[in-house]
Amino acid sequence: MALMTLHQYLVREKRENGVPEELAELILSVADACKKIRSKVTEGALAGVLGMAGTENVQGEDQKKLDVISNEIMCGANAPSGTLSGFASEEMTEVMGVLSEYPVGPYLILFDPLDGSSNIDINAPIGTIFSVLPCPGGAKRSVTEKDFLQPGVNQVAAGYAMYSTQTQLVFTLGHGVSAFTFDPAVGEFYLTREHITVSPSTAEFAINCSNMRHWQKPVQQYVKELLAGETGPRGKNYNMRWVAAMIAEAHRILSRGGIFIYPKDDRIPSRPGKLRLMYEANPMSLLMEQAGGRATNGLQRILEIQPEKVHQRVAVFMGSSEEVDYVTGLHRRQD
Numbered sequence: 322m323a324l325m326t327l328h329q330y331l332v333r334e335k336r337e338n339g340v341p342e343e344l345a346e347l348i349l350s351v352a353d354a355c356k357k358i359r360s361k362v363t364e365g366a367l368a369g370v371l372g373m374a375g376t377e378n379v380q381g382e383d384q385k386k387l388d389v390i391s392n393e394i395m396c397g398a399n400a401p402s403g404t405l406s407g408f409a410s411e412e413m414t415e416v417m418g419v420l421s422e423y424p425v426g427p428y429l430i431l432f433d434p435l436d437g438s439s440n441i442d443i444n445a446p447i448g449t450i451f452s453v454l455p456c457p458g459g460a461k462r463s464v465t466e467k468d469f470l471q472p473g474v475n476q477v478a479a480g481y482a483m484y485s486t487q488t489q490l491v492f493t494l495g496h497g498v499s500a501f502t503f504d505p506a507v508g509e510f511y512l513t514r515e516h517i518t519v520s521p522s523t524a525e526f527a528i529n530c531s532n533m534r535h536w537q538k539p540v541q542q543y544v545k546e547l548l549a550g551e552t553g554p555r556g557k558n559y560n561m562r563w564v565a566a567m568i569a570e571a572h573r574i575l576s577r578g579g580i581f582i583y584p585k586d587d588r589i590p591s592r593p594g595k596l597r598l599m600y601e602a603n604p605m606s607l608l609m610e611q612a613g614g615r616a617t618n619g620l621q622r623i624l625e626i627q628p629e630k631v632h633q634r635v636a637v638f639m640g641s642s643e644e645v646d647y648v649t650g651l652h653r654r655q656d
């Protein structure tokens with residue numbers, strides 16, 4: 322049986338699930354941007370895209386060349402689509418409206434153009450994460466940060482492209498999660514998994530254990546219980562993974578279950594976590610929930626958090642429901 326292209330899938334989504342034309346167009350333009358980023362990633366040193374850019378982003382992090390290039394590609398490929406009124410990015414201090422030469426549309430997009438930057442130069446998995454929100458009041462010429470400050474439950478689409486042994490595009494339009502694999506010979510994404518589910522139970526966890534001494538009590542207790550294995554309170558042995566790219570951790574969970582944790586810790590007590598709410602945690606949380614998993618900040622469903630700033634951070638516990646419920650319970654009892 323012939324595989325369905327991304328384009329054919331979106332035609333079906335419009336017909337059967339009432340997905341608006343502009344949203345389908347936006348997904349196609351995001352896919353085009355991801356193809357362009359993939360091409361740079363694949364060429365690596367040959368395209369001169371490895372190494373540092375010599376600049377800092379708004380978070381005070383040193384930007385890699387590929388962070389900057391990917392951001393330019395995400396803006397440049399999506400701006401002319403006529404589907405957007407504005408952009409927000411990990412790599413841009415301010416939110417941005419669509420340039421006056423392009424038409425505006427009813428959506429706002431937020432992205433982490435290159436997730437897992439520390440993996441770029443070692444040829445390990447990296448990706449692009451995106452979140453789509455409705456633009457309050459519909460298409461407009463001048464957007465402000467306030468337009469973007471909507472809780473994750475408002476997302477009309479969210480997903481990521483992962484550049485690894487295969488390039489895959491995984492997204493939700495609000496009714497299930499589908500995955501597409503890129504065929505470089507044809508230059509197309511093909512539907513390869515539909516109705517993705519996250520198994521409720523798992524024996525695999527992901528957390529950066531080098532920060533253990535900085536964690537708060539419930540996380541200390543949780544990981545101690547997991548490490549105790551079958552003789553401990555959880556009664557089974559757990560395995561651990563850490564890819565240092567949220568995108569790859571989320572992809573593994575959507576493939577075979579698991580829990581991913583990036584908690585608040587005491588290194589910077591004023592910081593509620595490391596990951597960014599609006600363009601890392603929210604899109605991944607929507608994917609998890611759409612696949613039957615969970616995502617909390619330890620106390621609260623991430624998708625219900627009312628953002629105060631586009632670049633705000635959040636603690637993340639996401640994946641298989643039994644584990645996320647368990648560790649969230651430990652936090653609630655402590656609170």
Ligand SMILES: O=P(O)(O)OC[C@H]1O[C@](O)(COP(=O)(O)O)[C@@H](O)[C@@H]1O
Pocket residue numbers: 411433435436437438439529565566567568583595
């Ligand atoms: O190096 P650490 O602290 O383990 O952090 C890894 C985390 O940082 C991130 O790479 C942050 O993303 P960026 O590369 O977009 O800054 C996450 O993807 C990942 O989970």
Ligand SMILES: [Mg+2]
Pocket residue numbers: 433435436437567601
């Ligand atoms: Mg990131």
Ligand SMILES: [Mg+2]
Pocket residue numbers: 388411433434435436437438
């Ligand atoms: Mg990034």
